[in-house]
């Protein structure tokens with residue numbers, strides 16, 4: 001049995017979970033075993049209809065009186081207990097923060113090895129996995145072998161296509177009630193606040209105007225906001241700018257921030273550190289605006305303007321306004 005942990009929003013599976021499910025199904029097929037899913041939350045059982053399209057045979061809806069919201073240790077413990085009950089050989093999770101947290105706790109409980117951010121997984125003759133996975137935010141690719149009677153893998157975001165199964169299934173919904181102690185609930189979400197929902201999410205924007213330490217302060221982002229508005233895009237930032245408190249954390253592009261893939265990324269006052277570049281390397285075109293001709297980003301960009309962004313960006317805004 002392969003057990004896939006599926007995240008969802010109001011009963012609809014999220015994209016990365018469906019990608020992970022496609023990986024899980026390919027492993028189930030290669031190993032000649034069945035595919036089951038673990039889901040949490042009130043609307044979890046409603047997922048069954050959706051998951052049949054991906055070849056899931058059983059949907060295990062995890063419920064417990066104390067499991068109202070997300071609780072990483074409790075969810076990890078529940079997945080571990082379920083994997084034990086089902087004698088699942090492999091647990092597959094989406095390569096999201098939550099997927100990784102749940103798998104890390106489950107792996108620790110099961111004393112089983114975990115490989116995070118896999119981009120390819122092959123089942124060897126001896127049952128071990130030969131895999132490739134992203135390290136350092138995707139800046140290098142590691143070949144690894146994962147051995148163990150039970151293994152955990154996460155599917156790196158947007159690396160596996162979402163593929164429906166050749167034959168749709170009609171999954172059985174089974175309620176699973178884990179046995180949890182107070183210690184499993186030490187960390188839990190008790191309140192959810194929605195962020196600034198205005199504008200286009202970074203990950204979906206076709207134009208991103210990024211601002212780094214070179215912007216110089218929070219007010220100077222107005223010029224970047226204007227440029228983004230004129231081009232129908234959104235503003236991102238480097239970690240240095242976030243750390244300065246100039247921009248909200250949601251704006252961060254990079255290894256520990258958002259991965260963007262716009263048609264054009266206009267990087268203003270950003271040096272081009274590797275941790276920043278792994279977040280924007282999916283951009284079709286990079287235009288760098290920087291005073292330093294030796295800045296790393298100038299070498300990595302498709303186009304560069306060597307100059308002061310406080311002069312270049314307003315000029316750019318004026319030029320675009322004249323044309324529109």
Ligand SMILES: Cc1cc2nc3c(=O)[nH]c(=O)nc-3n(C[C@H](O)[C@H](O)[C@H](O)COP(=O)(O)OP(=O)(O)OC[C@H]3O[C@@H](n4cnc5c(N)ncnc54)[C@H](O)[C@@H]3O)c2cc1C
Nearest residue numbers: 212213214238239240254255256269271275276290291309
């Ligand atoms: C584990 C780890 C994870 C990290 N994750 C991330 C991440 O997710 N995202 C991220 O961004 N960083 C990340 N970092 C930090 C990263 O290493 C860099 O420190 C950071 O990206 C630098 O930000 P910056 O380019 O804005 O600042 P700086 O490196 O200080 O560069 C500022 C640039 O602005 C230019 N400049 C100055 N004034 C002007 C002007 N008037 N006009 C035009 N150009 C000007 C300068 O020439 C310089 O190139 C991480 C680091 C670590 C260790």
